[in-house]
Amino acid sequence: MKRLLNRKADELRPIFLGPGFVKNAKGSCFVKFGDTHVICTATIEEKIPFFLKNTGTGWITAEYGMLPCSSSNERIEREAVKGKQSGRTQEIQRLIGRTLRAAIDLTMLGERQIKIDCDVIQADGGTRTASITGGYVAMYQAVHQLLKQRKIAKNPIMHQIAGISCGVVDGVASLDLDYSEDSNAEVDANFILDSELNIVEIQMTAEKSPVSSATFNELFDLAKKGTREIAELQQQAIATLK
Amino acid sequence: MKRLLNRKADELRPIFLGPGFVKNAKGSCFVKFGDTHVICTATIEEKIPFFLKNTGTGWITAEYGMLPCSSSNERIEREAVKGKQSGRTQEIQRLIGRTLRAAIDLTMLGERQIKIDCDVIQADGGTRTASITGGYVAMYQAVHQLLKQRKIAKNPIMHQIAGISCGVVDGVASLDLDYSEDSNAEVDANFILDSELNIVEIQMTAEKSPVSSATFNELFDLAKKGTREIAELQQQAIATLK
Amino acid sequence: MKRLLNRKADELRPIFLGPGFVKNAKGSCFVKFGDTHVICTATIEEKIPFFLKNTGTGWITAEYGMLPCSSSNERIEREAVKGKQSGRTQEIQRLIGRTLRAAIDLTMLGERQIKIDCDVIQADGGTRTASITGGYVAMYQAVHQLLKQRKIAKNPIMHQIAGISCGVVDGVASLDLDYSEDSNAEVDANFILDSELNIVEIQMTAEKSPVSSATFNELFDLAKKGTREIAELQQQAIATLK
Amino acid sequence: MKRLLNRKADELRPIFLGPGFVKNAKGSCFVKFGDTHVICTATIEEKIPFFLKNTGTGWITAEYGMLPCSSSNERIEREAVKGKQSGRTQEIQRLIGRTLRAAIDLTMLGERQIKIDCDVIQADGGTRTASITGGYVAMYQAVHQLLKQRKIAKNPIMHQIAGISCGVVDGVASLDLDYSEDSNAEVDANFILDSELNIVEIQMTAEKSPVSSATFNELFDLAKKGTREIAELQQQAIATLK
C-alpha cells in the first residue's frame, strides 16, 4: 500500500507545534500531526488533590475531548450532552496525565497542580500521542511562568517527553499512522519516550492475532526514530518562548 | 470610561470570519470578535427529530460549549466531566438554534437536519452573538453543499441573520461589549437581526435596576448600525466559498 | 380569530393571586392566569452562594417545575425521573431568579438567600410570567417576615415587578396569550416590567420570520397596559397579609 | 401525650377528597388528611411496559414527588435538580403502584396503562397512605372515562382500596399519625386494606426495639376502623363524578 503523499514507512507526517495559541491560558500549544489538530492548554491551580494535602508535592493531570465535528467519520456526540466521558476518553486522559507526570519532579513543583487540556479540532489518527507531544510544550510554558514569577526556584522538568504511534499496516511496520492506516492496522502501538529514548510508557495491541517479539522490536525502532525528530521540533517550539 | 484601543461607543471590535476552518465539517467558520474566538461547524444529518417525522420538513439545531481554558477568569470545569450542560449553556444553544431556524424555510430543506456546533476557544464577551454570526456562515456553506450535490433544488435560506451584543456601561450605550465591559454593564442586550434590520430575537436585561424605553431605543439603534457592518462581512466571507 | 370567552386583544385573562397557600412556606402564592395555575413559595436560607461569602450581600434564586399532569397535551415526563432539568426549565428558572433580583437591594438583605419555587399545577400559556408575578408576592411575604422578626431593619424591595406575555396571533397583537394562541403565534414576547413601567427584562422572538420595530412597539404598549392592571392586583394581594 | 385538637387515639384527622382538581388530567383528586395535602392525577397511556406486549393485559404504575416547600422542616431539595429520585421516593411510588394494581383486574383493562402521579403540596405525616387513598379516586375517575368512551366494556376495578398509617406513640397505639407523632413513634405501620378489610399490603417497622404480636394486632384493629371510615369518604367522592 502506498502512503498518502508518498510518505515512506518510517516517515513522520508534517508536524507543527505552535505555542501560545490561547491567550487566556498559562501555557498552550496548537499541535498538528498532518490533519490531526489538537489545542493543548495548561492551567496552574494553587490547590492539590486530596491525597497530596500537606505533602509539599505537586501534581499534573489532564483532560481530553474531541469537538463534535473533529471526526472524519460522522459527527461525534458531545460528551457534555451524553452526560459522561466515554471509556476511551478517560483512558486517553489518564495516559496523558500519567506520562506528563513522569517528566517532572513533583516534589519540586510545590503544592500546586498543572492541568493539561487537550481538545481535538481535527482527528486523523494519533490524537493521544499528539496530545502528549503538545501537552509537554504547554506544560513547559506554564512551568516557565512559575519560574519567571519566582513561585518555584528551580525547573522541576527532568525529562523531555513525546509520544508517537506506529503499527503494522498491510504487513509493513509504519511510523505515525493516519486514520485510514490506523483503522486497518494489524498491530497498533503507542510509544511515549523521553528525548534520551528511554521508555515512559508502551502500549501495544495485536488487533487481529497475536504477534511475535520481532514485530515489537521493529515498531520500537521506528518509534525511536520518530521521537528523535519530534524532540527536535519541541526544542525549536520552546526556544520561541521568551 | 475609555474603551480598549480607543474604540468608540458605537464601534465594533475587529471581526474576522474564516469559513472552511475544519476540514471534516460540511460547513465551518472560525469567528473572531476581538479576543472572542469561536469555531462554528455544521453537520448535515439525514434524520430528523421525532416530532417532524413524515412532515417533509427539516430542522436546524445547535450545540454550544466552551473549552476549559477559554475564559479570561479561572479555568471552566469541563461539562463532560461535570456530567451535564449548565443552564447557561443550554440557554445559549437554544437561542442559536432558534434564531438560525428563523433564517431558513424549513419546508424547503427536506427531512434533514443541520446541526451547528459552536465551540468557544477564547471568550471575551459576546460569545453567543459571535456564535450566531459565524453559525450563519457555517450553515450557509452546508446548504451550499446540498445545492451543489442537488439534494435540494432551491436555496431555502430566506434571511441573512447576525447577532450583536450591546449594553449600557458607565451610563454610556455601547456596541459590542468585551468581557470587562459586559461584567460591569447596567444593561445587557443581545439583538439578532436580519440584514434588512428586522427583528429575529431581542433579549434585554436590566442588571442593576429597571430602565426606561429610551434606553432600549438607544441600544436598538446601535445594534442596527453593528448589524449592517457585520452583514457586509458575512457577505464577503460567503463570497470566498466556491 | 375570536379569543376564548370573547376576550379582547388587549384584555388579560381572569387573574387570581392567593397568598399563604402553603402553610409550611415562609411566603407563598397560588397564582391563576385563566387556566394557568402555579404554586409559588419562598424559603429563607441563612446561607449564601459561595461567590457572595463575606460580602454582606444577599441573593434571590428560583426553581421551576411542572407537575406531570399539568400540560393540556400529553403527560410531561417527571424531570426527577429523567434525571435532569430540561433546557427550557433551566432557562425559565434563571429568568425568574434574575428578574426578582432586580426588584431588591441585595445589600440590604444581609447574607441570606430567598429561594422561590414555582410549581405549575396547570399549564395554559404564560407559566413563566405567572411565576414571576406570583413569585414577587411570595418573596414580598418572606421579606415581610424578616422585617417582623427584626432580622432586617428596612424593606430591601425597591421595585414592584410583574411579568406578562404577549404576541402576534393571526396578525393581531394580543395580550396574555393562552396555550392555543401561544402555539400559533408569529411573534412571542415576555415583558417583565416594574410598576412604573420601566424595563426589567424583555424577550421577544419572531417564531416564523423577522418582524419590524413597529410590531415590537405595539407589543410593548400592550405589555404596559397589562402590567398596570397586574400591579394593582399584586397590591391588593399584599394588602391581605398582616 | 395529648393529640392535637384533642384527637382521640382511634380518631382520623379531618379528611377531604376533592376529585377533578386538575382540569387537564383524565382523573384527579386533591386529598387532605389534616395538614397533609396531596394532588393525585391519573393519565391513560395507550402503551404498555415491554414485558406486557401482546398479552392483552394492562398496567397501573405510580410516581411520587414532594414540592420543595411541602415539608414542615427545612426545604426539600428538588429531585430534578439532584438528578435522581431518592430511595424513599422510589419505595413509596413502588408501593402506590403495587397496591393500586391489586385493586384491578389488569386483563380487563386492555393493553393500556394508567399512571398515577402523587405530588405532595404539604406534608404532615402519612403522605404515602394519603396518596394511595386519593390515587384510588383518581384511578376510578380515569377508568370511568374509559367506560364512558366505550374503550372498555366492563369495570375492571374489583376492590376498593385505601391506605392508613398507624403507630405506637408514647406507648399508645394510635390511628393516622401526624408528623410530630410519626417522628417519635416506637412502631410505625402502614396498612393498605380493601373496603372488605382484607389485606392488600402491610408494612410495620419497630423503630426502637422489637415488639410483640399483641402490638401488631392492636394496630391492625385501628387500621380496620380507619379504613371503614375512609372507604365511606371515597364512596362519597366517587358519587360526585358524573
Add this chain to the structure above:
Amino acid sequence: MKRLLNRKADELRPIFLGPGFVKNAKGSCFVKFGDTHVICTATIEEKIPFFLKNTGTGWITAEYGMLPCSSSNERIEREAVKGKQSGRTQEIQRLIGRTLRAAIDLTMLGERQIKIDCDVIQADGGTRTASITGGYVAMYQAVHQLLKQRKIAKNPIMHQIAGISCGVVDGVASLDLDYSEDSNAEVDANFILDSELNIVEIQMTAEKSPVSSATFNELFDLAKKGTREIAELQQQAIATLK
C-alpha cells in the same frame, strides 16, 4: 405442588453461614439459603452521617447489589453501567440497614458507622432476608473486633435478628420460598424477627387479590418456626469466631 427435593411446606432450605469469607473486611459472612448465595461484609468507618455529628451516637447502614450473572433468568444489567441503583435495590438496602439498626443500641457504638455490604452471587429467592441474616453475622464480627480493640467497652448488640421469607403458593402457606415459588406466589411476605420472636419488621403483599387476616397469621407462624432454626445457626456461626 411438590417442592424441590421433597421439601415440606414448613421446611427451610439447607442454610450455610460462613463467617470470615473476605479477608480484607472487618466482618464477613458467606450466606447460602439453598441456591441463594450472598457475600455480606462489614466495614467500620470512624465517621458518621451529618445529622448525627456531635451526638455521640453511631449508625448502621447497608448497601445491596447483585452480580450480573447471579440471576437464574437473563443477565442483570450492572447498576454501575446503568448509572443508578434501581428502586428495588434501594428498597432492599434501606430494609437491611433499618432492621440491623434495630438490633443495636446505637448510643453504645460511639460516633462511628458500620456499613454492611450485601452482594448476591447467586439469586434463587429470598436474597433480602438472606442478606439480613448474614449481615447480622458480619456486623457481629465487626462489633466483636471493636470490643477486642477496646474501642467500645460493652457489646451494643441488644437483639439477635434474622430474616425469612414466606408466602402462599398454590394455596399453601410455605416457608422460605425459592425463586420458582416466589414468582408464582399469591402472597409474599418477609418477616424480620429477633431470636425472642418479637417483630422487627413485617412486609406482606397480596400479589393477586386481597387476603384475610387468617392467612397473615398462618404465615407469621411459619416465620416464627423458621426464625427459631435460623437463630440457632447464627449462634453456631458466631461461636466459630475467636
Add this chain to the structure above:
Amino acid sequence: MKRLLNRKADELRPIFLGPGFVKNAKGSCFVKFGDTHVICTATIEEKIPFFLKNTGTGWITAEYGMLPCSSSNERIEREAVKGKQSGRTQEIQRLIGRTLRAAIDLTMLGERQIKIDCDVIQADGGTRTASITGGYVAMYQAVHQLLKQRKIAKNPIMHQIAGISCGVVDGVASLDLDYSEDSNAEVDANFILDSELNIVEIQMTAEKSPVSSATFNELFDLAKKGTREIAELQQQAIATLK
C-alpha cells in the same frame, strides 16, 4: 526486599482456577492469584452491537467491578452509588474485552455476543490479569456449550490467552506483583500473551522515571515464564469441564 512467603523474583503466587463456580452462568471461573480473588462469568446473548448487525460476525465484551470490601485499603465506594464507572474500571474492562476478542475468530461465532463479567472479591494486585486469565476459562466454557448445543459447528477459539503482571520492585525485576509490591514498583507492566508466547497486548509504565529497553526485555522474559505456567493451569481447569 524479601517477598512474602519467600517467593522468588520469578515465581508466581499460588494460582487456583475453579470453573463452574456460578450455577446460573453459561461459563464461570473463580480465579485466585494468591489473595487476589475474582469471579469471572460468561453470558451468551443472541444479539450483537449495532455496528455488527447483518455481518454474520460475533463479539466478545467485558465488564469489571470490585466489591466494596475487596480492597485491602479502605472500603471502595460502590460505583452503582456513585452513578458511574471510574476511568480505571473502564480502562480495565476495555482491556479484558479487547484481549479476549484476540483469542477468537469472531466470524465463526455467528451473530452473538459473549459477555464476560469479572467481579473482584478480594484485591491484592493483578486483578486485571487475573480477570483475563479466568475470563478465558469462562469464555471457553461458554463456547463449549455452544458447540454441545450445535449452535456453532467448529470451535472459534484460535489462541489460548492469559495475562500476568510484572514490574521492577526495589530494583529487581519481579513476576506477579502483589499489592504491596505493585504500589512501590518503579515499573509496572501487564503482558497478555498466548500459549505460544506471542503478544496480544503489552502495557508498560515507568512510574518514577523513564527506563531502558533492557528493563523491558527483562520483564518480558519473566512474563513468558509466568505465562507458560499459567497456560498449563488453564489447560488443567478446562480439562475438568465435561
